[in-house]
Amino acid sequence: MSYAFNGRRTAAAVLTAALLVPLAACGSDDSKKDSAAKAATGAPKANLTVLAAASLTDVFRTAGAAYEKSHPGTRVTFSFAGSQELAAQVKQGAPADALVTADTKTMDGLGPDVGTPTVIAKNRLVIATVEGNPKKVDDLKDLADTELKVVLAAPxxxxxRYSQKILDAQKIDVKPVSQEPNVRAVLSKVELGEADAGLVYKTDAATATDKVDAVEIPDAQNAIAEYPAATLKTSRNSEAAAAFVKWLSTPEAQKILRDAGFQQP
Known part of the structure; x- marks a missing residue:
């Protein structure tokens, strides 16, 4: 009887060991894959949350897909809003890993809450009008017409701020029918016909060419918008966040931004 018991115990031990071997191998393989992915891309796998200015909505969706493709195992989730809203979220401790604003002033105002910012792109303003430009808006001074329904972003x-800067420089007094929380809201008002014209970024107008017309503003009367990117000090994926911010300045990312109409930093 003792021999039978020992035999069964030995058989059980052998079976258990046999089952554990592939599990151990699988764990080892996963570890090797993670290490290989990091070695190949220079960044560990992570689920990143990036807070980004509303004007980056379309281009960052394309950029995020490209980044995930070249960085297996990493997922990038974006939260788009006005830069001032994003800054407020950072100050309130929102769980995120990186931030990209549409101006340096907002980023600089966060001080120690962010890492060292890097400007990744630039932009310019245009006058967005209802498709076909029925009100015949030709330049900035036309926006002062009290018969024209003009919408601007809040100061x-x-x-x-960019809009007010260029209007003040030309001594043009505009009475907007509304002041919106971000550039996409301004564009939407014009798209829906709720406004005759509005000041938006050139890249935003380019996303709605079937609904709005874009009236160019001469360089001498325009403003340059700069987009700084930085990691957040509260990020739980600091290494992966830094890798993403660095990638935004690579030729691959810069091409995506230029194809969307953004200027080089």
Missing amino acids: EVPVG
Whole structure:
């Protein structure tokens, strides 16, 4: 009887060991894959959350897909809003890993909450009008027409500050029918016909060419918008976040930004 018991125990031990071997090998393989992915891309796998200015909505979706493709195992989730809203979220401790704003002032205002910022792109303003430009808006001074329904971004929003800056420089007094929380809201008002014209970024107007017309503003009367990117000090994926921010300045990312109409930093 003792021999039978020992035999069964030995057989059980052998079976258990046999089952554990592939599990151990699988764990080892996963570890090797993670290490290989990091070695190949220079970044560990992670689920990143990036807070980004509303004007980056379309281009960052394309950029995020490209980044995930070249960085297996990493997922990038974006949260888009006006830069001032994003800054408020950072100050409130929102769980995120990186931030990209549409101006340096907002980023600089966060001080120690962010890492060292890097400007990744630039932009310019245009006058967005209802498709076909029925009100015949030709330049900035036309926006002062009291018969024209003009919508602008609020002054605390980067595009709102840029807009006011160029209007003040030309001594043009505009009475907007509304002041919106971000550039996409301005564009939407024009798209829906709720406004005759609005000041938006050139790249935003380019996303709605079937609904709005874009009236160019001469360089001498325009403003340059700069987009700084930085990691957040509260990130739980600091290494992966730094890798993403660095990637935004690579030729691959810069081509995606230029194809969308953004200028080189």
